Amino acid sequence: MKLQDVLNEVVSELTEPGQPFELARAEVRGRKMKTWANAANSLRDIWLDTQHFAERDYLVFGEERWTYAQAHDQVARIANWLVSKGIGQHDRVAIAMRNYPEWMLSYWAIASIGAVAVGINAWWVAEELEYGLKDCDAKLLIGDAERLDRLSAIRERLPDLLVVKVRTEDNFDWATDWNDLLKVDPEMPVVTIDADDDVCIFYTSGTTGFPKGARLTHRGCANHLLTYQFVFASQSRAAAILNGVEPPDPSDANVPQPCAILATPLFHVTANNGLAHSLTANGGKLLHMFKWDAGEALRLIEQERVTSFSGVPTMARELVQHPDFSRCDLSSLSGIGGGGAAVPPDLIEKIDNVEHATTTIAPSTGYGLTESSGVVAAGSGPFLVAKPTSTGIALPVCEMKTIDNTGADLPTGEVGEICIFGAQVFKGYLNRPDATEETIVDGWLRTGDIGFIDADNYVHLVDRAKDMVLRGGENVYCSEVEAAIYRFPDVLECSVFSVPDERLGEEVGAAIFLGSKAEADVDELRSFLSTKIAAYKVPRYIWVMDTPLPRNANGKIVRRELQKTLVVDRAY
Numbered sequence: 001m002k003l004q005d006v007l008n009e010v011v012s013e014l015t016e017p018g019q020p021f022e023l024a025r026a027e028v029r030g031r032k033m034k035t036w037a038n039a040a041n042s043l044r045d046i047w048l049d050t051q052h053f054a055e056r057d058y059l060v061f062g063e064e065r066w067t068y069a070q071a072h073d074q075v076a077r078i079a080n081w082l083v084s085k086g087i088g089q090h091d092r093v094a095i096a097m098r099n100y101p102e103w104m105l106s107y108w109a110i111a112s113i114g115a116v117a118v119g120i121n122a123w124w125v126a127e128e129l130e131y132g133l134k135d136c137d138a139k140l141l142i143g144d145a146e147r148l149d150r151l152s153a154i155r156e157r158l159p160d161l162l163v164v165k166v167r168t169e170d171n172f173d174w175a176t177d178w179n180d181l182l183k184v185d186p187e188m189p190v191v192t193i194d195a196d197d198d199v200c201i202f203y204t205s206g207t208t209g210f211p212k213g214a215r216l217t218h219r220g221c222a223n224h225l226l227t228y229q230f231v232f233a234s235q236s237r238a239a240a241i242l243n244g245v246e247p248p249d250p251s252d253a254n255v256p257q258p259c260a261i262l263a264t265p266l267f268h269v270t271a272n273n274g275l276a277h278s279l280t281a282n283g284g285k286l287l288h289m290f291k292w293d294a295g296e297a298l299r300l301i302e303q304e305r306v307t308s309f310s311g312v313p314t315m316a317r318e319l320v321q322h323p324d325f326s327r328c329d330l331s332s333l334s335g336i337g338g339g340g341a342a343v344p345p346d347l348i349e350k351i352d353n354v355e356h357a358t359t360t361i362a363p364s365t366g367y368g369l370t371e372s373s374g375v376v377a378a379g380s381g382p383f384l385v386a387k388p389t390s391t392g393i394a395l396p397v398c399e400m401k402t403i404d405n406t407g408a409d410l411p412t413g414e415v416g417e418i419c420i421f422g423a424q425v426f427k428g429y430l431n432r433p434d435a436t437e438e439t440i441v442d443g444w445l446r447t448g449d450i451g452f453i454d455a456d457n458y459v460h461l462v463d464r465a466k467d468m469v470l471r472g473g474e475n476v477y478c479s480e481v482e483a484a485i486y487r488f489p490d491v492l493e494c495s496v497f498s499v500p501d502e503r504l505g506e507e508v509g510a511a512i513f514l515g516s517k518a519e520a521d522v523d524e525l526r527s528f529l530s531t532k533i534a535a536y537k538v539p540r541y542i543w544v545m546d547t548p549l550p551r552n553a554n555g556k557i558v559r560r561e562l563q564k565t566l567v568v569d570r571a572y
Contacts (some may be wrong), residue, residue, distance in 0.1 A: 003386055004456050005456050007238040012221045014234055015396055021230050025249060028219065029196065031443045034276070034397050035219070035423040036226040036250040042078060042110040042193040042218040046225065046281050053283035056257060059101040060304060061288040068099060068283070071108075076186040085140070085162060085191045089114035090197065092136045093450070095130070095267070096120035096151075097144035099288045102166045102178060103266045104276060106142045107200075111218075116198045118213070119267030122147065123553040130154040131210055133161065135431060136201055140164065148172050183531035195219035196533050201430060202369050203270060209271070213430035219372040221273055228278045228396050231366070231378040239362075240382045256332060259304055261297055263311035269340045272314030273374040274366075275310060292555065294318040298328045305332040312555040313338035314493060317347055321492070330359045335380060337364030344479075344486045345388040351383050367391035367459055371445055373424040376400065389483075390458040398422035400459065402452055407441070415452045415462055418446040450477070460545045467497070467559065472504040476537050478559070481508060484532040488525050492516045493549045495557045499541050499568065509571065510539035511562045513548050520544040522572040543570035 014021045040046045045455035054069035086283055087093060095103055095117055108118040129150055140162040143151065148165055165175035199218045203211040237247040258279055264271045266420045279286055287300050297319060300306060303511035304416045316338045336351050343365040351363035364380035379392025394400045402416035410416040425445045439446055450460040463477035478496040485494045492515045499509040514520060522542050530540045543566050550558045
């Protein structure tokens with residue numbers, strides 16, 4: 001059978017009535033839409049169901065470890081303490097800290113009492129922090145020393161805000177110490193949660209104005225959990241059939257404990273909904289890092305027997321290009337993936353062609369948004385390698401289509417704005433009915449992403465609508481140009497963006513970083529690109545950077561910062 005036929009057959013089998021990934025339809029906010037029949041009602045239910053993993057390691061940070069039993073004990077204490085302080089259902093509790101284990105413990109406690117966890121961007125300065133806390137009307141903030149130091153400057157403007165301090169070495173005497181939360185009885189409060197209640201709010205950065213708080217629901221997150229599990233179940237089973245081996249059995253006691261590094265911030269869905277929810281529900285182990293470091297990540301993969309790695313594409317690239325990569329024991333590692341940004345085809349090729357003495361590693365990627373609660377399309381192994389310019393196959397619980405600039409549906413294969421319909425779609429933006437109406441139209445989430453869905457149901461991203469370069473009436477998609485640049489030897493990082501031009505309106509600009517050992521030959525790069533892309537797409541302006549390109553808190557290269565700071569006179 002053909003590769004695609006095998007995958008289609010497996011998908012059909014797994015989604016049949018009575019199967020683990022049976023599909024159903026439910027009324028969600030007045031509209032009938034697809035759901036997973038076996039999705040949990042709430043994240044509280046998901047957390048409580050993990051008690052049977054009691055003796056397994058759950059959270060690891062340096063020399064510190066929590067088993068599931070210890071985590072459940074502490075989560076129950078935190079939940080009980082929150083209720084004792086008047087935090088009730090629907091109240092919002094902000095979490096502002098690095099990826100410390102206390103983030104996850106707080107999150108599960110908040111979700112378990114029907115309150116709403118608000119992920120605060122750890123990079124926000126005092127004014128942004130004040131905006132976020134007021135916008136979400138937070139009743140309580142749980143923060144680390146760096147965040148509370150910023151809060152100190154604005155605290156008098158938030159007089160009713162309760163504050164809990166984490167890892168602060170006895171500073172901030174106006175805040176309750178984390179250890180005080182752990183002194184109360186470990187009795188989990190009993191609450192009844194509606195599936196369409198808010199469970200978390202994550203702020204999305206816009207091109208203009210203040211960030212918008214996206215309201216995610218228990219139903220959306222619970223359905224996303226099964227979506228994430230379905231990706232592994234379907235594509236690993238289909239790959240095994242293609243290779244003539246026995247498909248993996250998740251119930252096999254000899255299957256290694258799932259283990260992953262939290263390489264991206266927990267205040268984004270990539271780490272929280274993607275990794276943390278899935279690993280927790282499956283009794284996995286979450287490794288917390290103080291900050292991203294590829295060498296440290298390789299050490300953790302070897303020491304903790306990490307089974308898969310997922311981060312933004314720049315992290316995956318740094319991992320496979322690190323000098324220690326070939327020297328480490330990576331025999332536990334089955335896959336390296338990227339999310340949060342499109343994975344360039346050359347990186348998929350590099351991962352697929354990795355020659356390592358101890359393992360074979362499969363590439364993977366996914367496509368999703370904060371507003372879709374996480375992934376809605378994903379690909380791994382041979383299914384991604386077969387279509388490396390895609391973000392994988394559209395997943396069966398979500399309906400997807402493309403539309404033109406008038407809102408009309410487009411035929412299969414035609415480029416337009418990608419739209420999503422299903423239970424994973426968020427409820428709307430907090431305090432922003434105008435933005436919600438623009439983004440959710442007749443129940444469909446308008447993503448702002450430009451792409452197409454091919455005949456095999458694979459999703460191909462072309463660009464963000466607002467990031468496209470319009471050069472003399474020709475559309476130039478930044479991601480396409482970046483993919484071509486990454487094929488040039490020695491390019492470690494690149495970002496393509498528009499540059500104002502009097503004659504053409506916009507020209508193509510590119511910033512590249514080649515590392516300390518490489519010397520720039522811009523003429524050679526342009527000559528190389530002229531064989532890969534049309535002449536009008538070859539960057540007119542190229543900046544060769546001495547340092548790595550700027551990134552945001554999630555590890556993505558910040559294109560707009562480059563646009564604002566780079567001077568045309570200094571470009572090649």
